[in-house]
Amino acid sequence: MQLQNLVQRFTSDIVGEEHFEKMLVKSAADKNPLRIKFGIDPTFTDVHLGHAVPIRLLRAFQDHGHLPVLIIGDGTARLGDPTGRNEQRPPLTVDDVARNSATYLEQIGTILDLDPAKCEVRHNSEWFGDMDFFDALKLASQSTAARLLERDDFKKRMQQNQAVHLHEMMYPLMQGYDSVMVEADVELGGNDQLFNLHMGRQMQERAGQRPQICMTTPLLLGTDGRKMSKTYGNHVGLNAGANDMYGKIMSLSDDGMPLWFQLATTLTEDEMSTCLAGHPRQAKDLLARNIVEQIHGADAAASAAEAFVQQFAKNELPDDIDECVLAQSSVKLASLLKDAGLVTSTSEARRMLKGGAVKVNSEAQSDPNLLVELSSSGVVLLQIGKRRLVNVRCS
């Protein structure tokens, strides 16, 4: 597929579009690949399918001979982009960030080719790490309060009489500075990044560089229709197993499907519209399969689809159930549910029991004091709802 077509499919906004064509032509003539920047802050342990949208576009650029410049924001993560959340997160420690950075690369590697010859990976602590206070002031002098307060998130919070801290306003400047440091030609980001991307342009211009083209991708919504975010629990992680990933996508709301087809699948426009015209259940199955295939391969996708039908449509037990080994042989049901890790407290176990959610060996139980005998040879199957299952035996 043509790069321009892909760009069209995956972007909602392009700043500096009029120069993009020329840049492509010049890059081809000079045999000088464009530097395509994409930055991601390792604030959590998983990268999700929402992040995958710009990453897939990045991959498209890579496939067309351009150079992805992947920035792991181990410096910016310490601050945290205040986007979309009207409260501050607890600051991450250096260790958190280091741990997350490693898993991020692994997950991004499922989409992008991280071969050093084909991709430049940078950590922005490289330049933020040894800045002193006066360097930071210099950075701050690059913009103005009025300009920063134009940012949607800040504006809203100001209007709602909520706090906007000074350090939060440094975030866009940091991201912009990244662009200067890597001399980006194009920067990709989610729709909510538009302001930050603009900042890069502005700062590059001040630094005497050619301002980057800013491309934003539409935001992939979470399975519940809200913005995909780990904090909402509506995300699908790239590190999710095939079955889990398939199941999560099946729980997507019907309304969300067109956007998901557009942003997360490899299907053509025609294939998509054929799919969407059919039964929604069918369409969702294809959607889920396609996505799982991209990450886990065709075989895994097929068996995930099968396992799903077995467990949820036919209401049968799944083939692979986690096993848990406990020391005691005779335990009260409420404690057992907790010890087996199905609930976090015995109080929760009691509530579940009262609500009729619990089955022991496929038989409904409601007595928290029921004494369950475990043996080392056979297993006892504990079940809360359709999703939480575990086989228990004693050591």
Add this chain to the structure above:
RNA sequence: GGGGAGAUACCGAAGUGGCCAAACGGGGCGGAUUGUAAAUCCGCUGGCUCUGCCUACAGAGGUUCAAGUCCUCUUCUCCCCA
């Protein structure tokens, strides 16, 4: 620097001395229904050795038989003035 308002559970938000483990709404979780979609109905939503006990209404003290509610100090936020 001066004046005023405020901080309640995952979120929003009631509560102005006992009937408060805290109304109500959202979210989440379970049950029914189903296409693990949507919609709808029902239940749950601090912990424990669970008909009882313990810890909680920003933090620390205090008044009281009794405090989310009153007093003092502290921390944080917002608004107005300079």
